[in-house]
Amino acid sequence: MAISSQDTAIRTGRITRTFIYLVLMLFALFYMLPLYVMVVNSLKPLSEITGGGMMALPQVWTIEPWLKAWSTAQVGVQATGLKPYFLNSILMVVPAVAISTMLGALNGYVLTKWRFKGDTLLFGFMLFACFIPFQIVLIPMAMVLGKLGISGTTAGLVLVHVVYGIGFTTLYFRNYYTVFPTELVRAAQIDGAGFFQIFWRILLPSSGPIAVVSVIWQFTNIWNDFIFGASFASGNGAPMTVALNNLVQSSTGVKEFNIHFAGAILAAFPTLLVYIVAGRYFVRGLMAGSVKG
Amino acid sequence: MTIAQSGMDSRTRLQGWLPKLVLSPSVAMVFVFVYGFILFTVYVSFTDSRILPFVGKSGEPAFDLIGLSNYQKLFKLSHWEIALTNMGVFAGLYIIICTVIGLFLAILLDQKIRGEGVLRPLYLYPMALSFIVTGTAWKWFLDPGIGVESIIHTWGWESFSFDWIKNRDFAIYTIVMAAVWQTSGFVMAMFLAGLRGIDNEMLKAAQIDGASNWNLYRRIIIPQLRPAFLSAFVILAHLAIKTFDLVIAMTSGGPGRATELPATFMYSYTFGRNQMGIGSSSAVIMLMTIAAIMVPYLYSELRERK
Structure with a gap:
């Protein structure tokens, strides 16, 4: 599903081409606009924003909004800045991504190389779970997390994200292993290799690309999650998205827009970085999630 | 000789079960946390419960089953x-x-x-x-x-x-x-x-x-x-x-x-x-709408690839 360029049969004249480039540039501006607004306004004093200068470059450049957003801004009731919540998100994302990707790899392996009656139906059930509106599980999940004693903790959120992430990770690995030659697996079996040996020695070494896709997809989804974070960890255990929302919505005092913008970039930074470094894999993950082929 | 053979047998039998064993934690999680929870939310939508975790101080259930009336209320x-x-x-x-x-x-x-x-x-x-x-x-x-x-x-x-x-x-x-x-x-x-x-x-x-x-x-x-x-x-x-x-x-x-x-x-x-009851019934409506779109789509996608 890679989008590589190829020779098109369509031919266009010079005027049409100029027009096409113009339109494409305009759309590029449209997509860049909010990012420009966030960056530019996070680097200027508040007075320059409230004076109607949102589109202008800073007259006085300052990184103070960034420092404040990171370490001293009022988030909810405490003036801790976003730093502790950023760490919460890291502590949540790393184990949740690792566990869900490992489970997805094993599931994909079983579902393609050790097929059994009803495996497609089972996979269908796992896949549908990716698309449910999470409102349908919020109430029982709140109860179960309470019963387990991990309500409001990062551990609770890790559990939640693993559970609702394995559908996608299983999908990725299943699609990837489907085209992996089953003869190799059978040959290894005849040579006496066991279930895990085949997985470790034969499938896993060639799973690099799909593991990257899975890790990136899970990382982006879990980092960007809001509803679970807001429902199950709204206090000190809140992830970055919830903290950013609290920062922006806080109704006390002057609205410090420059700090809000700096905070928004901080919240966007990890996923943007992943996108810049490995955008190709990110797109592949998106496409596999939509065009299941 | 026979001992070795029966040892082999149990090993092959284990190998036969292993794939399903490996898959089972994920399947169990999905069935409990997704489908079990969906059924639970549907159940709550038939009750007049208002609080978590649905039991009074002495452990008695703090709700009554009221059928579809949450849905009737919701749409009013x-x-x-x-x-x-x-x-x-x-x-x-x-x-x-x-x-x-x-x-x-x-x-x-x-x-x-x-x-x-x-x-x-x-x-x-x-x-x-x-x-x-x-x-x-x-x-x-x-x-x-x-x-x-x-x-x-x-x-x-x-x-x-x-x-x-x-x-x-x-x-x-x-x-x-x-x-x-x-x-x-x-x-x-x-x-x-x-x-x-x-x-x-x-x-x-x-x-x-x-x-x-x-x-x-x-x-x-x-x-x-x-x-x-x-x-x-x-x-x-x-x-x-x-x-x-x-x-x-x-x-x-x-x-x-x-x-x-x-x-x-x-x-x-x-x-x-x-308002747990009303909230749940609205969640059920959301789920049904999404299912009406996703289920036929996933069904056709998974069937084609056989």
Whole structure:
């Protein structure tokens, strides 16, 4: 599903081409606009924003909004800045991504190389779970997390994200292993290799690309999650998205827009970085999630 | 000899069970945390419960079964009616505009564009952002006090007015704007992949027959993009129904209830007003809507590949 360029049969004249480039540039501006607004306004004093200068470059450049957003801004009731919540998100994302990707790899392996009656139906059930509106599980999940004693903790959120992430990770690995030659697996079996040996020695070494896709997809989804974070960890255990929302919505005092913008970039930074470094894999993950082929 | 053989047997038997054993934790999790929880929420929607965890001080259940009356109440609530109407407006515009922009950009990008490698990631990066980030950026950019309106004022057009995000009649369109900004690039990528998969020979043959570009697209190319249209529709429809964070970040459902959607309705009834029964019934309606779209789609996708 890679989008590589190829020779098109369509031919266009010079005027049409100029027009096409113009339109494409305009759309590029449209997509860049909010990012420009966030960056530019996070680097200027508040007075320059409230004076109607949102589109202008800073007259006085300052990184103070960034420092404040990171370490001293009022988030909810405490003036801790976003730093502790950023760490919460890291502590949540790393184990949740690792566990869900490992489970997805094993599931994909079983579902393609050790097929059994009803495996497609089972996979269908796992896949549908990716698309449910999470409102349908919020109430029982709140109860179960309470019963387990991990309500409001990062551990609770890790559990939640693993559970609702394995559908996608299983999908990725299943699609990837489907085209992996089953003869190799059978040959290894005849040579006496066991279930895990085949997985470790034969499938896993060639799973690099799909593991990257899975890790990136899970990382982006879990980092960007809001509803679970807001429902199950709204206090000190809140992830970055919830903290950013609290920062922006806080109704006390002057609205410090420059700090809000700096905070928004901080919240966007990890996923943007992943996108810049490995955008190709990110797109592949998106496409596999939509065009299941 | 026989001992060794029976040892072999139990090993092979273990090997036979191992795959299912490895799969079982995931299957168990999905069946408990997804399908079990769905059944539980359906059950709650048939009760008049208001508190968590549904038991009184001495352990007796703090609710009664009341059949479908939560659903009857739900559909009499003007609040829910507003949420549904908003959903219709939002989903309709969001799906149509994203599809149109996505297809348009994909067709333009497919004309051997120099710099395609630069433009494509620029169109797609919003997909990597959290809706809370998107919402924050658009909330302040559209704010009449500091955003577009005030910018145009400082540029000299003093009477210019753009207060949609604060205006009950127009606020929902600002949510559409931000949502389109976030996902239209993704739809573009889906159509572009579709376009690149079309056989060129047929196009060349049609061209020799004198077909114009317009006719090539209208009669040959676009009809062949059917699968991409279907995928785009399914993905966009399910994203529209799940839209929650963006509204919370931009308007919190306001002004008044002007941008309330089913997802925000469920949240505020369940956690804000402790109306578990009503909240659950609204969640069930959301699930059924998504299932009506996703189940046939997933069924056909999984069947084809056998």
